[in-house]
Amino acid sequence: MSGFSGRPKILKGAFVEYGISIPPLFVVFQFNPEELTRSRGVQxxxxxxxxxxxxxxxxxxxxxxxxxxxxxxxxxxxxxxxxxxxxxxxxxxxxxxxxxxxxxxxxxxxxSEESISFDIRLDATDDMNEGNVIAGTFGILPQLSTLEMMTLPKSESLIANVLSGFEEGFSFTNKEKPPIVLFIWGYTRILPVNLNRISIRETEFNTILNPTRATVGVDLTVIEGNNYNIPYTYSKALKEAMSVLNLANITDVANVVVPG
Incomplete structure (x- = not known):
């Protein structure tokens, strides 16, 4: 046996706080959402x-x-x-x-700017079975807490307030507004978003009542803008490139009745 699996490596989605911050905020999705709902309105x-x-x-x-x-x-x-x-x-x-x-x-x-919604599923069972001390004690509470911190101003963070009191300043940790988050979904979509809503449904707990399983519903709004918005510009350029690739299906037009 060579030990190599024929299964392709599956990328994982993630939320990563944009910019320099202490403490840094990021959540890699343990399980990728099974579906995304995306919508855009034009008035x-x-x-x-x-x-x-x-x-x-x-x-x-x-x-x-x-x-x-x-x-x-x-x-x-x-x-x-x-x-x-x-x-x-x-x-x-x-x-x-x-x-x-x-x-x-x-x-x-x-x-209107694009809105995205989906559910994130968190489960500490595997990590607990492998002897992970953090998962065994706190379950999925660290991930849930990070998601919640992404909806709160850094100025309300106790850690950030302590760091901002040092002589060096750490002023970038003391923001009065919620952080901007990058929603990373593969190579083609790296989108700056506002995290509008999170809805947490905790379904299982350990013996000290820390959650070990949960589903988190999230609603996002994509922050669109000019060419200085580098993450959005990157994703938009790739979207336009994908639209060009659709020209490979141009022969399908022959099957459409177009009024002359």
Whole structure:
């Protein structure tokens, strides 16, 4: 027997605090979540900006002249009204020959940042059976405590407050806001996130009532931004590269009926 297994090595997901910190916060997932739920919302609106309003207003006046009507004042008022519904906007006439391009140019869009939710499962049984002293005494309490610390300001940390009292300062440990966390999920997704919510369900305990099994539900919001947000930019670039790879399936378009 060579001792080598034919099974591929499986990477583990993790939460790692972004930046220098004492004590450092990280949790490597003992078991990878079986599923991730990811969502992103887009809120579409009507006209936005004087340039676009003037553009549509001019077009309406031209159409009014062609139709022989003199109610241009009414059209101007309706065009600049912020209460105009998106449905009404979609039914308007635009200067573009392609109506859908006119709709695209006229409507506004507000993008929400991506949200991610999943469950983390923790179990100290194997470590306890192998004689791990920490697991035998405290179970999974160290991992749970670290997850909880990721939702609290470092200024509330007793250890950080002690360190900040030294002459050298350690000012980076005394933050008044919760830390930014990197959600690491393989090579292609290293995302800076806010940990919005954790829900801990402890299901088994040892003889001194420390939890040995638990499921933790987490809700994250991805911190998106400009090119100076290096982790997000890295992940976004890889996402765009994956989209390019999808061109390998371009022959599938032949099986789609596209109106001419």
């Amino acid at each position: 579409f609106g009507g006209l936005s900006g004087n340039d676009r309003e003037e553009r549509v207003e001019t077009t309406e006046q031209q159409q009014t002249t062609q139709n022989g009507s003199t109610s241009s004042t009414t059209n101007t008022s309706a065009c600049s009204s912020s209460s105009r519904s998106l449905r009404s906007l979609h039914q308007r006439n635009f200067p573009e020959k392609d109506h859908l391009m006119g709709v695209q140019n006229a409507q506004t869009a507000e993008f």
